[in-house]
Amino acid sequence: MSFMIRFIVAAVVAGTPLLFGTLGEIMNERVGHLNLGVEGMMSLGAVAGFMVGYRTDNFALALIAAFAAGALGALIYAIVTVTFMANHTVAGLTLTIFGIGLTNVIGFHYLGMSESGTLKLPEHITQQMRAVHITGLSDVPVIGPLLFQYNPFVYVGIVIAVLLALFYNFTKAGLNVRAIGENPQAADAAGVHVLAWKYVNIVIGGGICGIGGAFTIMITNGGVWISDCVGGLGWIAVALVIFATWKPVNAIWGSFVFGAMRILKYYVNKEIIHIPDAFYDMLPFLVTAVILVLVSARQVRDKAQPAACGTNYFREDR
Amino acid sequence: MGKNEYAIECRGITKRFGSKVLANDEVDLQLKYGEILALLGENGSGKTTLMNMLSGIYRPDAGEILVNGTEVFINSPVDSMRLGIGMIHQHFKLVDVFSAMDNIAIGTKGKREAPAKMREKINFISERFGLQIDPDKKIYDMSVSEKQTVEIMKVLYRGSDILILDEPTAVLTPQETERLFAILRKMRAEGKAIIIITHKLNEVMSISDRVAVLRKGKSVATVETAMTDELKLTELMVGHSVDLSIRRPETEKKEGVLRVEGLSVMGSDGTRALDDVSFTLRGGEILGVAGVAGSGQKELCETITGLLPYESGSIKLEEMELKGKSPFEILNLGVSISFVPEDRLGMGLVGSMGITDNMLLRTYYKTPGYFIDRKPAKAMADKLIDKLQILTPGTETPVRLLSGGNVQKVLLGREIEAAPKVLITAYAVRGLDINSSYAIYDLLNEQKEKGVAVLNVGEDLDVLLGLCDRIMVLCHGKVTGIVDAKTTTKEQLGLMMTGAMRDHRTETEAAHV
Numbered sequence: 099m100s101f102m103i104r105f106i107v108a109a110v111v112a113g114t115p116l117l118f119g120t121l122g123e124i125m126n127e128r129v130g131h132l133n134l135g136v137e138g139m140m141s142l143g144a145v146a147g148f149m150v151g152y153r154t155d156n157f158a159l160a161l162i163a164a165f166a167a168g169a170l171g172a173l174i175y176a177i178v179t180v181t182f183m184a185n186h187t188v189a190g191l192t193l194t195i196f197g198i199g200l201t202n203v204i205g206f207h208y209l210g211m212s213e214s215g216t217l218k219l220p221e222h223i224t225q226q227m228r229a230v231h232i233t234g235l236s237d238v239p240v241i242g243p244l245l246f247q248y249n250p251f252v253y254v255g256i257v258i259a260v261l262l263a264l265f266y267n268f269t270k271a272g273l274n275v276r277a278i279g280e281n282p283q284a285a286d287a288a289g290v291h292v293l294a295w296k297y298v299n300i301v302i303g304g305g306i307c308g309i310g311g312a313f314t315i316m317i318t319n320g321g322v323w324i325s326d327c328v329g330g331l332g333w334i335a336v337a338l339v340i341f342a343t344w345k346p347v348n349a350i351w352g353s354f355v356f357g358a359m360r361i362l363k364y365y366v367n368k369e370i371i372h373i374p375d376a377f378y379d380m381l382p383f384l385v386t387a388v389i390l391v392l393v394s395a396r397q398v399r400d401k402a403q404p405a406a407c408g409t410n411y412f413r414e415d416r
Numbered sequence: 417m418g419k420n421e422y423a424i425e426c427r428g429i430t431k432r433f434g435s436k437v438l439a440n441d442e443v444d445l446q447l448k449y450g451e452i453l454a455l456l457g458e459n460g461s462g463k464t465t466l467m468n469m470l471s472g473i474y475r476p477d478a479g480e481i482l483v484n485g486t487e488v489f490i491n492s493p494v495d496s497m498r499l500g501i502g503m504i505h506q507h508f509k510l511v512d513v514f515s516a517m518d519n520i521a522i523g524t525k526g527k528r529e530a531p532a533k534m535r536e537k538i539n540f541i542s543e544r545f546g547l548q549i550d551p552d553k554k555i556y557d558m559s560v561s562e563k564q565t566v567e568i569m570k571v572l573y574r575g576s577d578i579l580i581l582d583e584p585t586a587v588l589t590p591q592e593t594e595r596l597f598a599i600l601r602k603m604r605a606e607g608k609a610i611i612i613i614t615h616k617l618n619e620v621m622s623i624s625d626r627v628a629v630l631r632k633g634k635s636v637a638t639v640e641t642a643m644t645d646e647l648k649l650t651e652l653m654v655g656h657s658v659d660l661s662i663r664r665p666e667t668e669k670k671e672g673v674l675r676v677e678g679l680s681v682m683g684s685d686g687t688r689a690l691d692d693v694s695f696t697l698r699g700g701e702i703l704g705v706a707g708v709a710g711s712g713q714k715e716l717c718e719t720i721t722g723l724l725p726y727e728s729g730s731i732k733l734e735e736m737e738l739k740g741k742s743p744f745e746i747l748n749l750g751v752s753i754s755f756v757p758e759d760r761l762g763m764g765l766v767g768s769m770g771i772t773d774n775m776l777l778r779t780y781y782k783t784p785g786y787f788i789d790r791k792p793a794k795a796m797a798d799k800l801i802d803k804l805q806i807l808t809p810g811t812e813t814p815v816r817l818l819s820g821g822n823v824q825k826v827l828l829g830r831e832i833e834a835a836p837k838v839l840i841t842a843y844a845v846r847g848l849d850i851n852s853s854y855a856i857y858d859l860l861n862e863q864k865e866k867g868v869a870v871l872n873v874g875e876d877l878d879v880l881l882g883l884c885d886r887i888m889v890l891c892h893g894k895v896t897g898i899v900d901a902k903t904t905t906k907e908q909l910g911l912m913m914t915g916a917m918r919d920h921r922t923e924t925e926a927a928h929v
Contacts, residue, residue, distance in 0.1 A: 288524075
């Protein structure tokens with residue numbers, strides 16, 4: 099029993115950066131922009147969050163910096179694709195390469211300056227990132243550890259997902275945003291400010307990705323700087339968007355399932371089942387590939403990618 | 417608003433695209449409340465450009481627009497809506513995966529209304545103007561006519577008093593067109609100002625109060641509908657006198673060039689796209705195929721040419737079974753297809769290549785050796801340009817830069833050069849203006865006289881009735897009748913297209929086949 103609980107808790111924690119990346123990408127694709135720069139935006143968020151936390155010793159400032167860095171990366175992408183109508187794939191891939199590269203350059207620079215050769219966040223911040231403890235609730239057996247003992251990121255991610263779901267399904271602005279992703283001509287003709295909404299969604303989505311990046315360095319790596327800390331999570335997030343059928347609520351459990359796959363290797367008894375670790379490392383990517391194949395074979399109109407995703411919108415197109 | 421003023425007045429509107437194309441050249445237009453104004457003109461005469469300026473898609477380079485007597489500047493669709501102008505676009509601007517109600521709600525101002533309240537308002541408008549609409553139905557489940565109703569509802573829901581309809585009847589059956597016209601007449605009676613763009617002169621005569629004619633971007637004349645007729649309007653439109661009748665030469669028929677029996681095909685959505693279709697195509701005849709869009713026309717063309725596999729049935733070309741043969745083999749047996757999908761450059765031609773290279777697509781494998789010999793293709797391109805009077809700067813100009821009529825001439829010309837036994841054309845004149853259309857009709861007739869069996873999928877029933885020898889009607893993938901074009905009326909075809917005449921199927925077939 100306690101083994102299962104430990105496994106589930108670890109899966110949720112491992113899935114949380116994916117949740118942020120997925121939500122950010124959903125916001126991009128909902129306005130019709132296939133942004134392959136998730137990995138890059140997460141990297142930017144990671145380095146900005148870490149370095150600001152390292153310097154200021156302030157958790158809130160670190161989070162804001164992570165959001166801002168991701169948003170800034172997304173803003174570049176938005177300017178290039180929304181305003182200058184560049185190809186989404188090329189722009190996104192470039193953002194990824196740029197984000198990872200810049201992150202590593204900054205990391206090397208700081209590592210070179212440190213005396214010990216390692217960089218670690220101050221104790222004060224790591225304290226704040228610890229699992230929460232709510233008196234009464236957290237101590238309840240089973241439910242307590244399963245629901246009320248996570249670090250603050252987990253709750254923030256779930257709240258963002260629920261807010262996004264409410265926004266898309268129950269507000270007029272959400273309806274307009276969905277219309278943009280499906281058919282920008284229709285939205286424009288109906289009086290929706292297509293370009294403005296695209297900017298807003300892409301930039302905020304990038305910021306959310308940035309927070310996911312900060313998670314990888316602050317929680318997954320315990321506040322110790324390493325290069326390439328995002329390590330391909332951004333790519334899994336892109337696939338998870340499809341797995342979640344572009345719905346924020348599905349992204350919650352989808353990312354936790356993928357989180358479970360990431361930590362599976364630590365929870366399988368090596369004496370009984372002996373498979374190389376490399377197999378487990380490969381698992382999320384393998385499942386991603388399978389899902390992509392299955393999804394492309396399935397044809398349900400309501401669960402498909404927003405119809406205009408990957409295309410640029412120019413009002414006077416003839 | 418004063419009902420004596422013009423709803424819309426355009427003075428000297430000019431719009432350029434790039435440095436060369438003058439789409440609108442000092443166009444004047446007046447529209448009153450309580451009238452239906454038909455806007456008439458050939459392709460490229462600037463009708464849609466003018467309307468797009470009223471709906472805020474384009475901005476005029478010069479000239480002024482007055483709404484209700486005051487000058488306005490329409491910078492965006494929002495401005496246009498605020499002025500009470502509602503546009504029903506030719507290509508529907510609807511989100512497929514949304515319900516009708518959500519589509520109506522997109523972009524509306526103020527707080528999101530409760531569904532019950534919206535439904536009430538939609539019902540009220542429906543009753544007032546005689547619209548039939550199911551607010552909860554998804555757009556992708558709707559017929560073309562239903563989608564159009566949603567578009568009209570969108571405009572009325574926002575309280576527009578000026579409506580612009582861009583070729584609303586192009587995709588409708590005659591019955592649906594009549595229903596639309598009944599709605600428009602009700603709107604006129606309520607004092608709304610309506611502009612309708614259409615190519616079909618009989619519709620202009622039946623629905624409009626006045627007609628404004630554009631030619632090559634200039635306003636030529638505005639006439640009272642009651643004071644004119646179809647021939648006069650055509651002459652205004654093309655600028656010289658014309659003969660509107662379509663030639664239907666008598667030819668010797670050669671039996672059984674193509675025999676299709678019990679053909680059934682699965683569609684992409686899992687339903688039957690073609691259901692037990694049987695017909696014969698004779699040499700020296702044009703067999704028209706009529707039907708509401710998506711009744712199986714596309715599947716029929718693609719199955720015969722081997723692009724689409726079929727479940728059951730047989731297709732025989734002069735007693736040779738085509739099943740199991742590749743499109744390449746079928747093509748070499750003499751079945752040629754000139755398919756015009758939505759954008760004309762989708763399946764037939766490669767838009768970024770010139771005429772010569774597009775010719776090569778059909779002939780490259782005939783020259784021996786590893787290298788391409790462009791000379792024969794170039795000669796063929798030159799010959800077609802000369803023979804079909806294709807307007808192009810040269811044989812190497814990318815074909816996507818040519819006008820629709822010229823693109824179609826290139827495509828059809830190439831297929832005809834392959835000397836086919838069976839020629840399949842789909843929507844051969846879609847979007848073409850009168851001159852180009854008649855050039856295409858002549859080409860088809862020429863093939864017919866040579867003894868080619870022509871299958872012509874069409875949408876304009878008047879044209880089908882004038883050009884074809886027999887007409888086969890499809891409805892939901894079933895043949896609802898094969899009739900003699902000389903003795904059939906448009907109304908009968910319309911009824912068969914909606915399946916209402918299915919009971920009479922055996923009779924019609926017995927009588928005419």
